[in-house]
Amino acid sequence: MTKIIYLDSPENFSFRPTIYSHGWSELLPFEIDEETWKLSYVFTDNNGKNPTYATISDENGRLAIEVENSELNEDFQAKILNETKHILRLDEDLNKFYKLIEKQKNLRWIADANAGRLVRSPTVFEDLIKTICTTNCSWSLTKNMTRNLVEKLGISTKNGKKSFPTAEAMANQTPEFYRDEIRAGYRSPYFHELAEAVAIKKINPESWLKSDLPTNELKKEMKKIKGVGDYAAENLLKLVGRYDGLALDSWLRAQFYKKHNKETVCEDTQITEFYSKFGSWRGLAIWCDMTERWFKVEKS
């Protein structure tokens, strides 16, 4: 039995550009159906239990969340609604960004498409683990590692879908487990150490969402975690709503060379200078600029 709960979407929000904003929607427990344009996820209750598969779709301007659990209590239903808002960034105000790019002929499409909301996981912990999975490897390997984490450590729904593992579940595994079962390679001791630190509350990644620290200080905090360098920290900063950093990686650099530098390699300083006019929004500006063709494909 399923139950549908509804959520009003704000002005300047479009569902497709949001769920298609970057690769996160391809990483389990997220799944994206590009034919029906639905995004699914496996939610858990406040105790990290009762895994529940839900599919989010746009229904004439409001969001329909179809939940495969007809006996949701009020707390769990509220949690699913709040986490959906967080995943899709419904409370994020991009008007200042849209205003900033208003006179940029090549970027005006972002505001026209209501793009710029980068989909994210319900918890910063999940985004942190996934970000480490993106470092120094191909996208297919990122997907493999994430799939292994979910399939081997997640809790299963009645229909066999699995949740993202909790820090506690990850802390209970050894570095050898991550190396042999998750195929995480040199990242294996990092995962064990990080999960343990979060489980015993030595580190609280969720606090980054409302941190009063200046961005450069928060970035330093993030980089204290093994496996998190400049790229990973700046990617995480974007996911907690700060766009000061470009989060340059080999893919983003290659896209820039192709689009703005006649397919010629250049220094990072040149890329930084190119987007400096966008100030604290430069990280979002480069990401939207480099992924423009994704949206053109979608429209065609």
Added chain:
DNA sequence: GCGTCCAGGTCTACC
């Protein structure tokens, strides 16, 4: 089949 390169980088030791 085998070796090499490299992909959505980071860490450590050393200077």
Added chain:
DNA sequence: GGTAGACCTGGACGC
């Protein structure tokens, strides 16, 4: 603070 070398994995590529 800057830099060289090492680090897991697995797909692509050349031979």
